[in-house]
Amino acid sequence: MDDDQLLRFSRQILLPQIDIAGQEKLLAGRVLIVGLGGLGSPVALYLAAAGVGSLLLADPDRVDLSNLQRQIAYGLDDVGYPKVESACRAIQDLNPDCRVQSLPLRADAAQLGQWLGEVDLVVDCSDNFATRFGLNQACRQAGLPLVSGAAIRWEGQVAVFSGQPGDACYRCLYPDTGEDEQTCSNSGVISPLVGVIGSLQALEAIKLLSGCGEPLINRLLIFDGLRADWRSLRLKPDPACPVCSPTPHRTDV
DSSP, rough: OOHHHHHTHHHHHHHHHTHHHHHHHHOOOEEEEEOOOOOOHHHHHHHHHTTOEEEEOOOOOBBBBGGGGTTTTTTTGGSBBBHHHHHHHHHHHHHEEEEEEOOOSSHHHHHHHHHGGGGSSSEOOOHHHHHHHHHHHHHHHOOEEEEEEEBBBBEEEEEEEEESSSSOHHHHHSSOOOOOOOHHHHBBBBBHHHHHHHHHHHHHHHHHHHHSOOBBTTEEEEEEEETTTTEEEOOOTTTTTTTTTTSSSOOOO
C-alpha cells in the first residue's frame, strides 16, 4: 500500500481483526455483484469505499425514476442510463483505484461460467428466484462463497453460502416451487430497508475476503423493520437437495 491508501483506509487498519494484512487482502479481492438495485447500490459503494480491489457489476436494466426512492447509487441525471454504467461512475467518484467492470447482461448459465472464474466471491442482490437459483448452483459447482440478500415491504434477510461440501446452499432453504414471487414493484418496500440489508451483505463480503470474524455460514439473519427485531436461524443441508446433496438430481439453471 502507498501512503494515500494507508491514510484512506486508516480507520479499518486500526481494527486488529483487519490490520494491514487484512486491508491488503481486500485490495486484492475480486467480487461479482449481481443486481445493482436497492441492495446492489450500497453493496457496490461500501465495497469500493472499503478498498476491495476489483468489482464486476452485472445488471441488464436502466435507471428508472421509481428506482431513486431506494437505489442510492443513482441520481436524476442517471435516469435512462444503464445501471452498471451509472454505478461505475459513482464508484469511480468514491474510489478511483477500484477496478470496475460493467456487465450490462443477465446472469445466465453461460455468463456465470465465465464470470465466476474471475472472482473470489459473489454477492447476490438480484430480485427473482430464477437468478438466485442459477447463482446458487453455479457458485456451488465452482466452490465459491455466495452472499445472499433479499428485502421486501418491511422485512429483509441475509445469509452466506460457503459453496463447500457439508454446508447448506440456497436451495436447501428455498425449494423451486414454481410459484409466483413477490417483488418490490408489486408489493412495495420501505426505502432504508434495502440499505440495512445491503450494508450487511457488504459486511459479510468484507469478512470473507479479509478472513476476519464469523460469516453467516449455515445461518439466516432475518430483520423485521416494523418491530426493529432481529432473528437468527440455523440452516442445515437438505439431504434431498438437488444442488448440494451427495447424489444431486439434475436441475436447470
